[in-house]
Amino acid sequence: MAAPGDKEVLSIKGLQVCYRTDRGPVRAVRGVDLSVREGEIVGLVGESGCGKSATLLSVMRLLPFPGEIVAGSIEVDGTDVLALNGKGLQALRGGTVAMVFQDPMSTLNPAHQIGAQMKEALRVHGLPSTRSVLVDLLKEVGIPSPETVLGYYPHQLSGGMQQRVMIAISLSCRPKLILADEPTTALDVTIEAQILDLLRQINRDRGTAIVLVTHNLAVASQFCHRIAVMYAGQIVEEGSVKDVLSRPLHPYTRGLIGCIPRFRKGVPLTPIRGQVADLSENHEGCAFYPRCDKAVPGCLETLESLLDAGDRMVRCHRYGVPEYGDVAAAQDSGCS
Amino acid sequence: MRGVKILERALAALPIMLGVCIVVFLFMRLLPGDPVDIMLGEASNVTQEEIDALRSQFNLDDPLHVQLASYLMRVLKGDLGYSISRSSNVGKLLLEALPATVELALAAILIALAVAVPLGIITAVKHKSLIDRSSMACSFLGISMPAFWLGIVLILIFSVHLKWLPTSGRATYGLVPSHVTGFYVLDSILTGNLPALKDSLRHLVLPSIALGAAPAAVITRIIRSSMLETLRKDYVTYARAKGVAEWAVIIKHAFRNALIPAVTVTGLEIGGLLGGNMVVETIFGWPGMGRLVVDGIFSRDYSLVQGAVMVYGLTFVTVNLIADILYTWLNPKLVVGEKV
Amino acid sequence: MIRGESTQASVRRRLMRLRLRLWAESAGATLKRLGRNKSAVAGAVVVTAIVLAAVLAPLISPYSPDKMNLNDRFSPPGGEYVLGADHLGRDVLTRILHGARVSILVGLITVAISIFTGGVLGVLAGYYGGTLDTFMSRLTEVLLAFPYLIFAIGAMAMLGPGFWNLVWALCFKGWVEFFRLARAGVLAEKTKEYVEAAKVLGRSDLEIMGFEILPNIVNPLLVVGTLRMGTMMVMEASLSFLGIGIPPRIPTWGSMIQDGYRFILNAWWLSTFPGIILVALVLSVNLVGEGLREVLDPDLQTF
Numbered sequence: 001m002a003a004p005g006d007k008e009v010l011s012i013k014g015l016q017v018c019y020r021t022d023r024g025p026v027r028a029v030r031g032v033d034l035s036v037r038e039g040e041i042v043g044l045v046g047e048s049g050c051g052k053s054a055t056l057l058s059v060m061r062l063l064p065f066p067g068e069i070v071a072g073s074i075e076v077d078g079t080d081v082l083a084l085n086g087k088g089l090q091a092l093r094g095g096t097v098a099m100v101f102q103d104p105m106s107t108l109n110p111a112h113q114i115g116a117q118m119k120e121a122l123r124v125h126g127l128p129s130t131r132s133v134l135v136d137l138l139k140e141v142g143i144p145s146p147e148t149v150l151g152y153y154p155h156q157l158s159g160g161m162q163q164r165v166m167i168a169i170s171l172s173c174r175p176k177l178i179l180a181d182e183p184t185t186a187l188d189v190t191i192e193a194q195i196l197d198l199l200r201q202i203n204r205d206r207g208t209a210i211v212l213v214t215h216n217l218a219v220a221s222q223f224c225h226r227i228a229v230m231y232a233g234q235i236v237e238e239g240s241v242k243d244v245l246s247r248p249l250h251p252y253t254r255g256l257i258g259c260i261p262r263f264r265k266g267v268p269l270t271p272i273r274g275q276v277a278d279l280s281e282n283h284e285g286c287a288f289y290p291r292c293d294k295a296v297p298g299c300l301e302t303l304e305s306l307l308d309a310g311d312r313m314v315r316c317h318r319y320g321v322p323e324y325g326d327v328a329a330a331q332d333s334g335c336s
Numbered sequence: 337m338r339g340v341k342i343l344e345r346a347l348a349a350l351p352i353m354l355g356v357c358i359v360v361f362l363f364m365r366l367l368p369g370d371p372v373d374i375m376l377g378e379a380s381n382v383t384q385e386e387i388d389a390l391r392s393q394f395n396l397d398d399p400l401h402v403q404l405a406s407y408l409m410r411v412l413k414g415d416l417g418y419s420i421s422r423s424s425n426v427g428k429l430l431l432e433a434l435p436a437t438v439e440l441a442l443a444a445i446l447i448a449l450a451v452a453v454p455l456g457i458i459t460a461v462k463h464k465s466l467i468d469r470s471s472m473a474c475s476f477l478g479i480s481m482p483a484f485w486l487g488i489v490l491i492l493i494f495s496v497h498l499k500w501l502p503t504s505g506r507a508t509y510g511l512v513p514s515h516v517t518g519f520y521v522l523d524s525i526l527t528g529n530l531p532a533l534k535d536s537l538r539h540l541v542l543p544s545i546a547l548g549a550a551p552a553a554v555i556t557r558i559i560r561s562s563m564l565e566t567l568r569k570d571y572v573t574y575a576r577a578k579g580v581a582e583w584a585v586i587i588k589h590a591f592r593n594a595l596i597p598a599v600t601v602t603g604l605e606i607g608g609l610l611g612g613n614m615v616v617e618t619i620f621g622w623p624g625m626g627r628l629v630v631d632g633i634f635s636r637d638y639s640l641v642q643g644a645v646m647v648y649g650l651t652f653v654t655v656n657l658i659a660d661i662l663y664t665w666l667n668p669k670l671v672v673g674e675k676v
Numbered sequence: 677m678i679r680g681e682s683t684q685a686s687v688r689r690r691l692m693r694l695r696l697r698l699w700a701e702s703a704g705a706t707l708k709r710l711g712r713n714k715s716a717v718a719g720a721v722v723v724t725a726i727v728l729a730a731v732l733a734p735l736i737s738p739y740s741p742d743k744m745n746l747n748d749r750f751s752p753p754g755g756e757y758v759l760g761a762d763h764l765g766r767d768v769l770t771r772i773l774h775g776a777r778v779s780i781l782v783g784l785i786t787v788a789i790s791i792f793t794g795g796v797l798g799v800l801a802g803y804y805g806g807t808l809d810t811f812m813s814r815l816t817e818v819l820l821a822f823p824y825l826i827f828a829i830g831a832m833a834m835l836g837p838g839f840w841n842l843v844w845a846l847c848f849k850g851w852v853e854f855f856r857l858a859r860a861g862v863l864a865e866k867t868k869e870y871v872e873a874a875k876v877l878g879r880s881d882l883e884i885m886g887f888e889i890l891p892n893i894v895n896p897l898l899v900v901g902t903l904r905m906g907t908m909m910v911m912e913a914s915l916s917f918l919g920i921g922i923p924p925r926i927p928t929w930g931s932m933i934q935d936g937y938r939f940i941l942n943a944w945w946l947s948t949f950p951g952i953i954l955v956a957l958v959l960s961v962n963l964v965g966e967g968l969r970e971v972l973d974p975d976l977q978t979f
Contacts, residue, residue: 060577094579101574109571111592111668120588121578153668169578355818363834476966480959482910484917485951488937492944503940611825615914619937633833633920645830649822656821 005038008075009177009209010059010097015072017054017063017233026280028054028067030233033306036177039207041200043220043241045256046230047276052213055230056179060093077176095125098170102182104162108154115150118169125173133172141168141198160191167198177209178202184219196223217256221245229253232277232287239312249314251292286317341664349657354408356649360642361407386420416643421635426643430625435518436506437624441613443540444548445606451552456559456598457591460567471556478553483612487546487619494542502539504621511535543620547612551605558601562594569593596667603659607652695887709971716967719960726957730776739767741774741927753945760945762935768945771927772953778839778928779957782912783905785843790850791901797851798858799885799893803866813859816852824849828911832920842921846908853904854897861893895972902965906958913954929954 017029029051036042044052057063059074061081074081076096084092093099101107109117115134122129131150138146141164154162163183170178180199184192200223203210214220220227221241228238229252237250248254258270274291285300286292292299299317306313410417416426459468495503502508506520513524513532521540524532566572567590575589576582614626621627625644632640710716729736738757744764753760759768801809819827831845865871866889874888915921916930917937924931929950936946969976 062573062576064573090579090581092579093577099574099577101570101577103570106570107574109575109589109593111596111666112588113668120575120580124579124581124584155669173579351814352817352821355814356821359818359822360830363830476959476962477955480906480910480962481955482913482917482951482958484914485933485947485954488933488940488947488951491940492948496941496944608823611823614825614829615918618918629829629833630918633829633918638833641830641833645822645826648826652823653821 005040005207007038008035009038009040009077010034010036010211011073011075012055012059013073015055015058015074016070017051017058018068018070020066020068021280024280028233028279029058031072032230032233032235034211034228034235034238036209036211038176038209039203040226041203041210041212041224043224043227044211044213044230045215045217045220045227047215049276049279050230051233051279052215052230053181054233056099056181056211056213059179060097060099061089062093062099090124094121094170094175095173096175097177097179098173098175100163100166100170100178100180100183103186104159104166105154105186107166108162110154112153113150114152114154114157114165118150118165118172121169121172127173137168137172138165140171141165142194143168159187160194163187163191163195164198167195167202171202171206171208174206175208177211179211179213181213182215183212185214185216192219199223217245218260229256233279234287234315235306235313236288236315237313238306243312249312250288250316251294252288255291286315342661345660345664346657349653353650353653356653357408357411357646358404360646360649361404363642363645386418386423411646416646417639419632419637419640421632421637421640426639429628429640430644430647432518433623433625433628436622437613437617437626439519439521440540440543440547440617440622440624441606441609443544444551444609447544447548448552448555448605448609449602451548452555452559456556457563457586459556460560460563460590460594461586463564468560472560475553475556478549479557481549482615483546483550484615484619486549487543487616490542490546491619501542504619506536506539506623507532508535508539543616543622546619547609547616550612551609554605555598555602558598558605559594562598563590566590566594596663599659599663599666603656603662606659607655610648610652610655699891706968706971710964710967713967713970715963719963719967722956722960723964726776726953726960727780729773730780733770733773733777737767737770737773739770741771742766742925750939750943752943753949759949760943762932762946763939763943768932768949771932772929772950774927775929775932775950776953776957778916778922778926779909779912779954782839782843782846783909783961786846786850786908787901787905789843789847790904791854791897793847794851794854794856795858795897798855799862799890801855802859802862803881803885803889809859812855816855819849819852822849824907825911825914828915829918829920832915837920837923839922839926842912842915845915846911850904850908853900857896857900858893861896862889865889865892896976899965899969899973899976902968903962906961906965909954909958909961 012032012034015029015032015034016027019026019028032051032055034042034044034055044055046052054063054067057067058069059076059081061069061084063069069082076092079088079092079096081092108114112120115131118134118137119129122133127133134150135146138149143149143161143164149157149161149165154165157165167183178199183199184195187195196219199210199212202208212220212223224241226239227241227244228235229244229250230236231252237244237248237253239249244253245257248257252272255270255272259272261269272291273293277287277290286295289295289299296317301317306315414427416430418424419426419429422429455471459471462468491503494501507513511532513520513529513536514527516523516526520536521533524530524536567586569590571593572585572590575585580589613624614629616622617624617626618630625647629641629644631637632644710720744766745761746764748757748761749763751757751761753768757767757769759772761767762771797812801812822830827849828845831848832841835841835845862885871884871888874884879888912921912928913930913933916928917934919931919934921930922928932950933947933954936943936948936950939946
């Protein structure tokens with residue numbers, strides 16, 4: 001993996017997203033701060049409906065109706081995304097930032113040939129779209145016989161190949177940042193590894209920063225430099241992959257790790273009890289409180305910001321409090 | 337591969353066409369008693385030759401299946417029987433009336449599509465807006481309004497009251513363009529006859545609106561619902577994520593896909609327009625097939641009615657076949673090849 | 677043995693009662709949801725008003741529908757005759773009220789016959805398949821190859837004018853759509869597990885079709901049936917307009933429009949008013965149908 005640089009490509013501050021539905025507002029994202037540096041791979045991990053995808057779509061200003069960004073700021077490569085419109089927005093989408101979606105089968109337009117769909121992306125950003133450019137792109141993402149594939153319709157390709165085409169399209173305009181929304185969820189496990197390899201290779205060769213949204217902690221752990229764990233529209237913990245996985249600070253992260261199946265005999269899965277928080281309700285204090293086995297009454301007070309835990313952050317009242325238990329103990333044993 | 341599919345569809349239409357002929361043949365047999373006697377019941381001054389012509393047309397002494405076979409053979413040869421009321425060949429009569437009917441139908445289809453396609457797209461894009469709601473209300477009205485009454489209202493307003501447009505006919509006497517194709521609009525362009533062009537267009541406006549209104553309403557609804565569906569698809573979001581301009585997203589990505597299911601229903605609608613055509617032609621005194629049939633009914637000219645109903649049926653099958661072929665052609669999912 | 681049978685009979689009776697209650701409940705729920713759809717309610721109110729007016733026509737009409745008063749020929753609306761008088765001095769309003777009876781009856785009867793025939797044949801063809809299914813399906817394809825109005829015109833040309841002739845001419849093709857809906861529904865349902873379960877429990881084919889499958893496929897039939905009432909009324913009016921539908925002595929909206937059309941240059945009201953009421957009725961029926969569609973089968977493509 002390429003070593004991340006210092007320059008920030010993406011900076012999200014205090015992002016809040018609200019869906020104004022018929023049954024009242026749903027606050028899908030409630031104050032997310034996220035920063036991605038050049039060449040960095042950041043994993044955004046959490047259960048379905050925790051606001052991961054809404055965060056990504058906000059960066060592209062693609063929130064579907066009735067979703068709306070109600071507060072916060074988003075900067076991509078120094079540009080204020082929320083101030084963009086018309087041409088500026090078009091230049092950002094697919095130009096500076098490219099997106100890879102979850103299900104390539106439904107994301108590639110069934111009515112157009114692969115070549116035409118690739119050409120379109122290059123054309124709208126004023127780049128040359130000759131056949132050789134397209135062929136090179138397809139070669140780069142490892143598609144065999146690219147000449148033929150250009151004339152294919154999406155349904156003539158397998159899921160893995162379709163996802164490669166999507167990645168080729170997202171690469172085509174040399175973006176600074178690729179947002180990958182569960183790019184392997186719809187694929188077989190063996191294909192999943194290939195696609196992740198491809199993304200890693202792109203990150204290494206081109207230095208493109210990647211934000212990977214996934215519900216799969218195992219995938220994130222193999223792939224990312226840094227991980228941000230989301231719960232109920234907030235980031236509850238953020239840090240380097242090593243730190244977060246080996247010494248999770250937030251009870252929710254610990255719960256997630258407990259849910260990963262292991263190939264060792266006799267290690268039982270420990271599911272997180274309860275249900276994902278209902279985002280249409282207004283939570284006082286910690287949203288994870290009802291499901292937390294470490295909860296104390298003090299958790300119901302609102303925690304305004306992430307607590308600094310060295311080079312990582314956590315959103316938990318009990319962090320730093322002496323009776324915090326094993327994590328605090330780990331802290332004591334000098335791993336700051 | 338697509339070619340094979342198209343051929344398949346074309347072949348599948350053949351038995352249906354055969355069925356149409358059989359049903360039309362059986363129509364005649366619905367009549368109790370001797371068809372020739374019934375047909376001649378009210379007709380006066382019929383010559384013996386004409387009676388003989390009818391007799392041989394029906395060869396009533398043969399068993400039913402032999403009659404059917406000989407009927408089909410005649411149809412295949414283009415012989416649709418003999419019209420007593422007009423003392424002429426039914427096929428020839430219909431062929432003469434055909435250009436008028438086709439001209440009107442094409443104008444109506446053109447109007448319907450010109451209204452329905454943009455409106456269907458706009459209402460879907462501006463879902464639940466004022467324009468959407470009012471267009472849907474209008475389309476409901478269009479669906480519920482019989483073509484003949486709309487025609488009368490149009491005549492009342494634009495011909496009787498405002499005196500802008502003629503009440504009936506295809507052309508003012510003396511302004512009929514010289515015959516090339518039989519389509520007045522086309523003929524007047526071909527012969528460079530500007531007054532005739534203006535005149536035939538003026539005659540065409542009201543009937544084609546009356547005929548096109550209902551299909552316009554239906555097709556608007558179909559395109560709208562189909563567009564609403566495709567606008568929600570991932571590939572539309574993805575097109576936006578690629579930086580494609582909004583209008584191009586709507587046309588190239590959403591509409592291109594919405595068109596596929598809409599084509600079939602549009603074909604059906606255009607076929608249905610053939611039905612309205614009879615009434616509209618009657619109201620506007622349009623000398624087409626529809627009016628010929630209605631006249632035929634009153635003069636008890638069953639061969640004429642029978643022949644016309646069959647031609648309408650066959651045309652309908654053909655229109656649907658064209659829609660089917662268009663569907664096959666538009667739908668890349670039917671391109672089969674090896675998966676990579 | 678006897679006891680066993682009587683237990684079985686009582687179980688059946690109770691099952692029947694339960695089913696009826698469930699149907700009544702779901703019908704109630706449907707009506708309740710329909711009640712929240714404003715345009716459907718508006719449609720229902722107009723339909724009810726017109727139906728009432730049609731039923732009470734002899735009582736509320738100011739004149740007799742056939743009473744001619746040649747002194748009042750072409751009396752314009754607003755005077756003694758609210759909606760004017762026609763070329764024979766007959767009251768237009770009275771004739772509209774009486775004409776409503778024909779439209780409503782034609783709509784109800786033709787749709788009832790079509791739904792029943794098409795539904796029964798469709799369920800049988802879908803359930804048993806085989807030669808019956810193949811034959812019926814081919815037949816419907818051929819019948820669908822005729823534009824509806826053309827087919828009806830052809831049939832009426834052969835049968836001659838008359839109320840029942842008209843009903844038959846319309847039903848001749850009307851059942852096809854319901855056949856196809858019912859057949860498609862049965863094909864989709866019959867492989868489902870509840871049908872398998874019913875078979876395992878030893879239910880007869882008739883019971884499975886009637887009690888198990890039918891309730892699950894009836895919704896689209898009801899929706900399309902409602903919408904087709906409007907179509908049938910338009911069809912009747914068109915045929916009567918052409919003079920080949922209902923015989924001229926019975927007042928119908930179509931023949932009134934036809935009469936008025938002949939005098940279009942000097943008496944606009946003769947065609948206008950029957951047309952307005954016809955459009956109002958068809959529109960209202962369609963609004964109710966669309967409302968039903970939204971409640972019962974939102975994915976159904978109509979029109």
